[in-house]
Every structure is written in structure tokens, then in C-alpha cells.
Amino acid sequence: LPRARLVTLPIAALALAGCGSKQDALDAHSKAARGISSLWWSMLAGSSLALSIVALVLLLAWVRRRKPGVPGVRDGDRAAWGVVVGLGLVVPIVVLSALFLFANIFLVRDTTLPTASAAAADRPTLTIRVIGHQFWWEVRYPGTRAVTANEIHIPARTNVQVLLYTRDVIHSFWVPELNKKVDLIPEQTNRLLLYADKPGRYRGQCAEFCGLQHAHMGMYVYADPPATFKQWLARESQPAPRAGSQLFVDKCGSCHTIRGTAASTHVGPDLTHVGSRSSLAALTIPNSTERMREWIRDPQRLKPGSLMPAVELTGTQVRRLVAYLEARK
Amino acid sequence: VFFAAGGIEALLMRTQLAVPNNNVLGPNTYDQLFTMHGLTMIFWFIIPMTTGAFGNYLIPLMIGARDMAFPRMNALSFWIFAASGIFVYAGLFLGSGPNAGWFDYVPLANRLYDPGRNIEFYSLGLLFNSIASTLTAANFIVTIFKFRAPGMSFNRIPLFCFAFLAASFGLLFALPSLSVDLIYLFLDRNVGTWFFTPAHGGSTLLWQHLFWFFGHPEVYILIVPAFGIATEIIPAFTQRKMIAFPLVAVAELLVVFVGFGVWAHHMFADGIPTTTLVFFAGATAMVVIPSTIQVWAWCSTIFTGLPRFKTPLLFIVGFILFFVTGGLTGVMFIAIPFTQQVTDTYFVVAHFHYIIFGAAVFPIFGGMYYWFPKVTGRMYFERPGQISFWLIFVGTNLLFFPMHIVGLLGMPRRVYTYPGGMGWTAYNVAETVGGFLTLAGILVLFGNLVVSYRRGAPAGPDPWHGPTLEWSIPSPPPEFNFAVIPKVTSAYPNWDEADRAEDARRLAAGEGVLDLGHEQMQSTPVDAYPDEVVRMPHSSPWPIVLALCLSGMFAVLTIEKYGVASVFAVLVGLSLLAWHADEPRTLEPPARGRPAATWGMATFIAAEAALFAMMVGTYFYLRFKNLHWPPPGIPEPKLLVPLVLLGVLLASAVPMQLAYRAARVGQVARARLLVLAALIVQAGYFAMEVSLYRDDLHRFTPQSHAYGSIYYVLLGAAHAHVAIGLLLNGWLLTKLAGGSTRYRLNALQAIALYWVAVGVITIVATLTVLSPAL
16 A cells, blocks of 8 residues: 555646646747747747757867868958858848847737727726735735735636736736736836636746745636636625634734724735635645644744744634634635 | 855755755845855956956956056955955855845835845945946056057957957946946935835836846956957967957947947836837847857857867857857847746746856856966866866756756746746756756866966967967066067967067067066057057055055945044045055156046046936936926025036136146146146035035935935035045145156146046036926
8 A cells, every 4th residue: 555655646746736836938828828938939949050050060160170181261261251241140130130020019919918909809808906015915806895815816718907016025927827927016007918718727926036935925826717707706705704703803913804804904915715715825835724723833934034923822722713714715 | 266155155056946845045045145146256256357367467468568557556456356255245144145136126125125234235345346347447448548569550459358348348337337226225225315215206117227237238248258268269279360350359349339228128027118128129139240240250260270179169169159059048038028928037047147157157267278378387287177178068058958948937036945846846956966067077177277287287488379469478477578569460469470580689689678567668549659658656555555444434334334434435545645655756758649547537537427327317217207306395406506606617627727738838837826726716616516505405305305315416426526626636736836747747637637527527417406497
């Protein structure tokens, strides 16, 4: 039995890993990301060709090194000048112009939000706000009361406009399988197009160095079938049942919110529906009973430099808090 | 030493990243390490190694000069560089090393998010270092312009020197942008100005613009000297002149020039409108062309020559391959959407390490082997040399190539750890192995050189049949470099056997021989006609004293002891005075051309002009970012008095010029009187301006709004230049009181030029701050 487990464990891990836990820019799941990745493959082909030519010339020079009788080229020989001017000046101009036009005039359109003059069908039908914090993502759905963190739900096959803000330093919003990255800058509101071809989970991560825990500022984008998304949004917009936990309000309420209770501060993530999320602390750990207890007992051990302090709690209190939070579906 | 420190930092980071969820280093240590690795390798290894070591040693040898134009300034630059390195590392060992990346973006680097002293070590350390680099750059420019052997006209300057000229101009114009940025950062953190705080009219993107306006030319400053080394090693080992010599020379200069127009391609993910980005993508594309020209010039020279693949040429071949690979990934960044996908990932880390390690450091290694016989008089051992090449070549490829792949697989930069299951692990293991392989190769390299220094075979003056003048003299070169002024009729003078025979004949006949060591020929900048013979200064203890005083000043600034810092500033001034107390007392008549001192002043003025251009740029950038300028509650500036004062200051440049004319024809008393008149007018101007400045401070302060911040900093900088000019004039008067010498005449000419520049700078600065009322 132990041997069988040894074999199956990595396989299970691989199977899990294969499902929406990578962030592979070449595994594109939208028109924008596909355009970028196919551009990459063609640039790679062109570059390989160019590098091979240079390497070949140097290799040939090595082969014919010091061979007497090979005629040297006289200084100022026109053929050699021709090579320098032709391959060094003319060919690059042609290639660069082609690349420039293709990428920056045509492809760039697929990766940006459609302009106001675009066909109505292309215009984004949903806008969400993402607010960067050290070191997690706050997600809001304008027009509803839904506030969540680190796990963004969008409808699949729909153009979504993401408005990007930061509460503190510069972050960068990046879900490579869906689109390019855009920074979150204090003095301006940036926008990004999100679109997913098919339902699934797509991983993303902060891409601009933002402090001690920049490495643990991940997020998931869940593209749901539109009907499922509607249900999710409706549930997410609802407050928690009236019966709050006084313990939570006392111990956690100075930073966190659970809508419908007295805990209503927006320093840390909104925990109204934390039980429905798959991970904690911006994808640092999975959302399980054991890990959540560990996290609450000593956040600095799991995520040193995180702004969440270790609150003085007895073992019973930790268990009660975790049970309460897990019920916030 | 600093290379070793930067390398150890890199290996520590690679050890931490070898496997997922590793915990060898915490995030705090890791962040300081990656910041220091970047800073060290750029500011305390490559720049000092290329411009410092290679340039200082080789440029005088290649142009047939006996020393650099300003040998004492050179010593000063060296000591400042060493002290600034110790300063920054002191921060690291005190546990508060710079920790916000070498790019140090605000607001992360603002006091609010980085309350320790870490960023003071960053800003002051780099400011301190940039003084050293600016001095060296000015020294190179004047040396190459004025100290070339007669006959070495502009089209016969070795490509190596062209490259260093390009890099020096790059440093001279790029560093002020960084300095201005660092000053703003220091003031924001310690004085309470608001340059980078949007809520008070500042801008976080301002930091990025100024930083990258320096940061991208900086990349070319790092790599152009490597081009220069390559263009020396290739002719030597193929025994043929570089193909397309003039094109290559122009390309070296163009790379740096165009490099000033591409900075925003580091900011493609900032949300700047695409129409603006397209411009920068286009400029980036233009940089490619001078680069490909050079690649094909190198390749076709190697191909058509008869290459001997000795260690130096192997490193150059490695360099070409790395440069082409890194260049091709660089070409990809022209594609805006692709850049926006891979920027801030390991793909970019791979790209610039191919350039900075592969293309900038490989020629340094090759150059170390190539010039080793010249410097030490002994040959290195060839077999271990080739082994070191292959170890480093394979190691660096293993180290950096997989970074392309993990970058595309989504691994961001500057993460101290990463989760498993992302498909990154195997590549990271390979990178770490490659890192240690590279280390092994570098150890073989230095081991080889150390052993060769003791036991290598005697090299003789010219083991490679090298093309340039350094190979025409004994190895190691005698203290005075050239016994006779060499005759130059081409860019490869050591291959002109007739000219060398002529040198030997003149030496035997005693023609064109200069007094050992302390006499030096100066020539005209373009055609290198002989101009005059000057005496070079003796060695002096004052540069190191001055560097020590500056270190003291920067050290106490870190702990906000402004009073003590100003004491040190006074000491700096006093050691400058002492430095110049020892002056030559000769009375040679003035030459027709401008002396090196004036050229030195001109380069200094160029750097100052760049500094003010950046501040004026800041003013208008902030103005366009703000709806109300000046903001509500701050009155518009008054026009009349400042404009009148401006006219007064401008008028005072005239008596300075007249004083120089007078002194030139020997009317010292008249010159003294004119300088005194100028000094009185200027002092009056200064007093009025200071009182206006203080009046303004009652109405609003640098802490009221970003408007106040830039207003006072810009005006303050202009006034500081006037104040320095007053001190210079005072010093000049005391000197002239003792009669005129050639040295004093040169000083007068340079200071008169300074006042013209101060006038122009003050006009621009004053009109800028008055612009809301114009």
C-alpha cells in the first residue's frame, strides 16, 4: 500500500496542478493572450534564424582559421561593406517595420478594451473594480454589494472591464493566460480587458515588486458559465445572517468586515463569504480548517511581513473563530 | 571586491530560489540582496571596471598621452567611488541596506512604506557614487579631446576610445536625471516635500520617468565600453582592420544617443496611452540598427580575417553570441503587447543578464586576458584560460537561458519564493547549478591571472602584434608611458611600421622628447594639430582628504544631522582650497586653443545644464498633472523684481569676460577691478534673491504642496550656483592679487565661462518659476 501511495500521490498532485494552478503565458485562453503567444512563437522562429546565421558565420570562421592560402579581404572591400550595410541596416529595417506594424497597430487592439466607437457587441458588459493592497487583492462589483478578495469571478465568453486602483503602493495585475499585465498606480485609474474563452480557473499574481510579501500576492480568476456567475454574484452580494460572532467582532473587527454584523472595517479582506473561497492570504495556503487555524494563530510564520498581526487567542477561541468563518459560505 | 560581493549576493539568491517554498533567506534579507546585487554590479562593478580601470589605464596609452587630463581629479574619483561603496555596504551590514529594488519605485520607497534608513543608504550612496562617475566622464572627454598625439585626427581615434567617449557623454547627461530624482526622494523622505505624493500634487510616475531617463542610457553606458573592447580584440586576433570602421564609430555614438529616447519602454505596463508608447517602441526599434551594424562588422571582420582563437577572442565570440541572443529578445520588446505580457517576469531577467553579463562582462574578461601581458609584462596560461571560458560560457547559458522559459511560464521577478506545481522548479534547479558552474569558471580565471602574475612567461612589448599604440611601448609601460611623442597617421598606428621606425629615430636623435613624466602635449580637439606643451601636476594628498570629508558629510546626512553635515561641507570647501593652493607658477603665454581647464568647465556645465533641464522638466510635468497651478491658497509669483534682478545678474557676466581679455594682455590690475565689480554686483543680486526667497517662505513652504517643493528646489539650486560663483570669484581675486600666471589666467577663463552658464541657467530657472504669471 505505501508503494502504491508513493506512486499515486505525485500523479494526484500533477492532476491538481494541471487544473488552473499554473500561469503559463503560452497556454492562452483568450483572443488577447493567444495573439501574444502566437506573436511570441513567430518572433522565436525569426530570432532562432538570425542567431543561427550569426553562429554559422562564426563557426565557419573557426573552420577556416589560420588556413594559409585563403584569400583575405582587402581593407575597405566592397563585399564586406555590403554585408555590414545589407544585413546590419537594410534587413533590420524591413523586419523591424513589419514587427512594429503588426504588433503595435493590429495586435495591440486585441489586448486593449474596445473603444467607445466599437460595435455594441464588443463593448464590455460588466465592470469590476480591483483594489491592490499590501499584499492582497480587493474585488468589488459596482452596482452590487459584493466585495471579495483574491478570487475574482467573471462570466466566461464576456468582455469584462477591470478598473484598477491601489490603496498603498504600486502593484501589477497579471493573469497571463487571459491577458497582459497592467499596473495599479496611485494617481490614475488603469483599465484592463479580461475575457476567457471557456469556464475554468486561471491563476494570476502581482507582477510589480510591492514589498516583503510580493511573492505571496496571488489571485484566481474563475470564469463561470454566465448563469452560474449570476447566481454567484447574487449570493456574494448578500450580507451574513444577523447572528454575528461577538468574538469575531472583538478580535478581528478592527480590520475585517463581515457584512451585516458590527465588524465593518476595510483594512483587511472582506470575510462575509470567506468560507466559499478556496485559498487564504492571497493564495499562500489552501482554505482548510487546519491551515486557517495555523494562519490565525501566527500569520507572520506563514507570511512574514504580512500586515495581519497575531492576535492573542486561546486554542478554543481559534477553533470557534475558524468554525464561524468556515460557515461564511 | 565589489564584483565578489555582487556575485555572492547572486548565488545566495539562487540558493534561495533553487527549490519552491525554500526558506534559506527570509523576504527581508532577500529584498536587500536583490537590491544590492543590482546596485553593486552596475554602480560598483561594471562602471568602475570599464570606465574606471580599463578606460583610465588604456585611453592615455591608446591616444599616445602620458596621463589623463586631470590626474588629481581622477584620484578623487577613485576615492569617492571606494568610499561610496563602503557607505552602501555599511547600510547592508547594519541591517538597513537598500531594499526597494535598484529601481526603487515610490510610493514603496516613501517613508510611509519604508520607515527605516534603508532608502537613505540608497539615495545618498548613489548620489555620492554619481559624483565619482561624473568626474571620470568629464576627465575622459577632455582627455580624448585634448591629449591625443599629433596626427590622431578624429577619424583616427581607436574605436575603443570612441566607445568610451560615447559612454562618457552618456554618463554626463544621464546621471543628472538620477541625481535630481535622488534629491527629490531624499527631500520627500526627510524634509517633507511632496514630489512623489499625488494627494499633494506630486506624482509617482515622475520618479519612474526620471529614473528610466537615466536607467536606460545607463544600460548602453554599461555595454558600449564592451563594444570598445571587442573592437580592439577582434583586429588584434584576426590581424585585419575593422570592416566599416567609420560606420562602427558612428554606431557606437548613436547607440548612446538614441538610448536617451527609449526610457518609457520600461513603463509599458503603467497604463500610459498606447499612442505615447508607440513612439517609445519606435525609438527602441531605432537602437537595434546601430547594434546590428556592429554585429555584422564584428562577424565579417572575424570571418574575413585569419582568426586565432585564443582566450580573448573566445570571450569576444561568446560576447557576440550573447549580445545577439539578448539583442533579439530585446527586439521583441518593440512589440508593446508582448512587453506588457513579459515585463517584470524572469523573461526580462534573462534578457538583461544576457546583455549585462553575457555582453558587458564577457569582453571585460576577454580584455583582462588581452591586456594582461601589457599590464604585468607576463603571459597568462592559455589552456586554463580556455577552460575558464568554456566553464563561464556553459555556466552562464545554463544560468540564464532557462529564465526565458520560466518567465513565459509566468514566474514574476523579485519574488523571494514561489509555490511548487507551477512548472518552474526544474528550471530553477538548472539555473542554480549554472550559477555555481559560472562561479567555478570565474575562480579558474582569477586563479590563472594570479598564478600568471608570478610565474607567467615574459611577454615582451607586443605579444599579439596589436594594432594600437599601447603595444608600441614596453610591458609594463614605464611611468611616463611614451618616451617620445608618437607619430600617428592611421587608426591602427602600431601597424604603421614606418611611423614606429620614425619614432625610434627621433628618440635616438632627441627630437620631440618631453621632460620625463610631467610634460604633456595638448592638441586641437578635431584635427589633433599640436597646440602646446603643458606641465602635469604632481601627486597630491588633497583628493583623498576631500573624499573623506565628503564621506563624512554623506554619513551624517543618513542620520539627519544637518548641522554636522554642513561642518563637513565647509571642510570639503577647505580641502578644495588647500588642493588649489599648490599651483604651478609658470608664466607661459596663452595658447591659441582653449586650455583643458576650460574644456573641463564646459563638461561640468553640460552636466549642470542637464540637471536643470530635469528640474525644469519636473516643473512642467507636475504643472500638467495638476488642474490648478499654483494650487488654491498659494499666490502667483510676482514678475517685476525677479526680472530686473535677472537682468542685473546677466549684465555681470560681461565684466568677467572683459577681465579675462584684460588679463590675457597682461593688464592684471584692470582684470582685478573688473572681477571685483562683477563680484559686488553678483553679491548684491544674491542678497536680494535670498531675501525674496525668504519672503516667499512666509507665504508658502516646500511642504505646502508639490508646487512649493519644485518652486523652492529649482530656485534654490539656481541660487546655490550663484553662491558657488561668488566663492569662485572671491578665490580668484585673492589669487590675482599675487599677480598673473598662466594657471590663474586659465582659472579666470574657466570662471568667466561659468558665469555665462550661471546666467543662462538662472534665466531658464527663473522664467520657469515665473511662468504661471507670464
